[in-house]
Amino acid sequence: MKDEQPNSADQHENPTPRQRRRIHWAFPLGIAAAGLGAVATVLLRGCWHRNMSWPIKHEHSEYSYQVCTDCGVKRLFDEKHFRPYGPYGQDVRELIAEVERRREERMERLRRDPGTDRT
Numbered sequence: 542m543k544d545e546q547p548n549s550a551d552q553h554e555n556p557t558p559r560q561r562r563r564i565h566w567a568f569p570l571g572i573a574a575a576g577l578g579a580v581a582t583v584l585l586r587g588c589w590h591r592n593m594s595w596p597i598k599h600e601h602s603e604y605s606y607q608v609c610t611d612c613g614v615k616r617l618f619d620e621k622h623f624r625p626y627g628p629y630g631q632d633v634r635e636l637i638a639e640v641e642r643r644r645e646e647r648m649e650r651l652r653r654d655p656g657t658d659r660t
């Protein structure tokens with residue numbers, strides 16, 4: 542009693558698990574992270590924004606910003622001190638608004654109580 546059925550066809554059907562590992566990274570950036578901010582970006586995409594572009598001049602203001610070449614998130618850039626600052630985000634105008642709001646708050650605090658300028 543021998544079990545010698547010719548089943549060579551089966552041997553070619555080895556599923557390759559690697560093919561399933563493909564990440565759908567053509568994830569629509571704008572929708573994915575709109576309004577969620579940098580934390581969500583890191584969680585969703587595992588990106589720490591290590592590869593930022595050179596500063597780009599924002600068209601409608603005096604601000605410059607950088608773009609992460611991995612995930613596309615943006616951050617304002619201080620050309621005078623040559624360093625990025627402020628929060629990460631998808632919309633440069635929002636970032637500018639946020640930075641200006643913080644500045645206003647600080648000015649307000651200074652006006653009321655000089656000497657407590659903790660940034």
Ligand SMILES: [Zn+2]
Pocket residue numbers: 588589590591609610611612613614
């Ligand atoms: Zn990034």
